Amino acid sequence: MKKVLYSFLMLVFFSGCATNPNGTKMKASDEQTKLEVYNRAMFNFNYQLDKKVLKPVAKGYKAITTQDIRNRVTSFFNNLEEPANAINNLLQGEVSATGTSIARFAINSTLGLLGTFDVASGWGFAEKSNSFDATMAKYCIPDGPFVVMPVIGPSTPRYLVGWGADSFASPMYWALLDKDDETWAISVIYGATALKYINKRAENLALLDSLEEGSVDFYATVKSAFLQNRQKFKSLCHHKAENNGQTTSYDFDFDDMEEE
Numbered sequence: 254m255k256k257v258l259y260s261f262l263m264l265v266f267f268s269g270c271a272t273n274p275n276g277t278k279m280k281a282s283d284e285q286t287k288l289e290v291y292n293r294a295m296f297n298f299n300y301q302l303d304k305k306v307l308k309p310v311a312k313g314y315k316a317i318t319t320q321d322i323r324n325r326v327t328s329f330f331n332n333l334e335e336p337a338n339a340i341n342n343l344l345q346g347e348v349s350a351t352g353t354s355i356a357r358f359a360i361n362s363t364l365g366l367l368g369t370f371d372v373a374s375g376w377g378f379a380e381k382s383n384s385f386d387a388t389m390a391k392y393c394i395p396d397g398p399f400v401v402m403p404v405i406g407p408s409t410p411r412y413l414v415g416w417g418a419d420s421f422a423s424p425m426y427w428a429l430l431d432k433d434d435e436t437w438a439i440s441v442i443y444g445a446t447a448l449k450y451i452n453k454r455a456e457n458l459a460l461l462d463s464l465e466e467g468s469v470d471f472y473a474t475v476k477s478a479f480l481q482n483r484q485k486f487k488s489l490c491h492h493k494a495e496n497n498g499q500t501t502s503y504d505f506d507f508d509d510m511e512e513e
């Protein structure tokens with residue numbers, strides 16, 4: 254609940270400098286400049302946090318785990334996203350994909366040992382990933398300006414709202430919702446979230462090191478990669494048929510990178 258409220262507050266906060274419905278310009282150049290100054294400062298904060306805390310922890314985690322263990326962790330968290338996939342597939346009118354996501358969650362949560370093994374893919378139920386961010390894009394809701402959030406990293410107002418809304422669909426949220434011990438429930442959620450991102454950071458150590466080493470301006474590189482990656486959402490808007498062509502983008506999973 255707090256995550257979603259925070260996301261909506263951020264959307265309201267940045268609405269004054271959001272892009273217009275065509276996604277072409279911000280309202281005023283001075284607002285864009287101020288946002289750029291903030292973004293660089295927050296990017297540097299996240300970079301230092303990653304360098305001094307997250308990256309060393311991820312290296313230690315990778316040293317004491319095997320690739321198979323990390324794959325099981327990745328699969329477990331991917332399975333928790335299946336309800337959100339199903340809901341957003343349905344909201345976008347993808348009935349077949351909705352059924353596939355439901356089947357995947359049922360199969361992997363049982364035969365796949367709580368999702369640690371992707372049994373469903375072997376049975377022909379390929380993952381149909383989706384998000385509320387993509388749902389909003391399909392209904393032509395503007396993305397808004399690029400903004401760097403603490404810890405979360407590269408974002409946009411629409412991304413933040415989608416990220417928060419999808420959390421409501423998580424089985425973990427509903428499993429802990431009615432627990433009398435709220436402190437314990439929050440601890441479990443925070444612990445699981447930490448494991449998810451540490452595991453993802455460990456799997457991307459070489460990729461991010463390579464990206465940084467090849468960058469003259471690391472902030473500009475990350476921003477460019479993030480925005481190019483979001484070009485795929487433009488073709489979802491049914492009023493923008495002209496955007497249905499192929500767009501080159503970096504294949505980075507910025508949805509889960511914390512600056513990553």
